[in-house]
Amino acid sequence: MTATPPDPAAAFKQQAAIKAASLVQDGMAVGLGTGSTAKFVVAELGRRVREEGLRIRAIPTSSVTEKQAKEEGIPLTTFGEQPELDIAIDGADEIEPRTLNLIKGLGGALLWEKIVASAAKQFVVVADASKYVDHLGAKCPLPVEVIPFGWENVARQLGELGAHVTPRRNRDGSFYLTDEKNLIMDCVFGPMMEPEKLGRSILEIVGVVEHGLFLHMACQTITAGPEGIRILT
Numbered sequence: 001m002t003a004t005p006p007d008p009a010a011a012f013k014q015q016a017a018i019k020a021a022s023l024v025q026d027g028m029a030v031g032l033g034t035g036s037t038a039k040f041v042v043a044e045l046g047r048r049v050r051e052e053g054l055r056i057r058a059i060p061t062s063s064v065t066e067k068q069a070k071e072e073g074i075p076l077t078t079f080g081e082q083p084e085l086d087i088a089i090d091g092a093d094e095i096e097p098r099t100l101n102l103i104k105g106l107g108g109a110l111l112w113e114k115i116v117a118s119a120a121k122q123f124v125v126v127a128d129a130s131k132y133v134d135h136l137g138a139k140c141p142l143p144v145e146v147i148p149f150g151w152e153n154v155a156r157q158l159g160e161l162g163a164h165v166t167p168r169r170n171r172d173g174s175f176y177l178t179d180e181k182n183l184i185m186d187c188v189f190g191p192m193m194e195p196e197k198l199g200r201s202i203l204e205i206v207g208v209v210e211h212g213l214f215l216h217m218a219c220q221t222i223t224a225g226p227e228g229i230r231i232l233t
């Protein structure tokens with residue numbers, strides 16, 4: 001078995017995560033993100049629940065986060081009981097500092113993440129400082145979640161919008177499946193000048209469930225890097 005190499009940004013992710021978790025107050029309903037940075041948020045909230053008696057209820061953005069939240073002793077709720085969340089805290093793959101627009105979904109959880117973020121009064125993003133870009137798409141592919149039936153046609157149409165499209169696969173070559181048992185198409189568009197227009201065009205393709213452009217959703221980003229913590233609103 002090969003060991004996972006240590007993450008050089010882990011300490012920065014943890015600093016940003018602890019700062020963001022301090023925004024959570026007693027009685028709040030909280031959306032819990034997915035990924036290596038959000039994992040530190042869930043761990044810190046779990047610590048506060050156990051050690052400080054913080055009373056929260058949470059909705060996770062993936063089955064992985066659900067498992068971690070349960071292990072941490074964080075009480076979970078549902079949208080049936082809790083249609084609106086006070087705050088959601090999640091990571092990002094790219095952050096455009098001018099607009100706080102994001103690309104998310106390299107961890108495969110973009111659909112539940114967008115549902116949770118859109119139900120939150122405050123959507124706070126945590127990351128290490130390497131996630132800043134001048135234009136979305138500069139470094140990362142845009143993940144697009146599509147239903148398995150007819151995915152080849154969806155991929156072709158994403159290509160017609162200008163993307164180089166790769167269906168995401170597991171190490172053994174099988175298709176990566178999301179929590180909703182859908183596929184992910186990783187779409188390299190390059191730097192996006194009109195992400196709103198692109199997002200609309202992607203959603204017009206029949207078979208697309210959601211894309212990883214989170215536009216005008218974040219109210220605050222908290223990042224940490226060699227220069228310290230930076231908060232943008």
Ligand code: 5RP
Nearest residue numbers: 035036037091105107108109
């Ligand atoms: C998962 C996500 C993650 O928030 C994003 O990939 C960032 O992950 P990390 O904190 O591990 O860099 O969108 O779908």
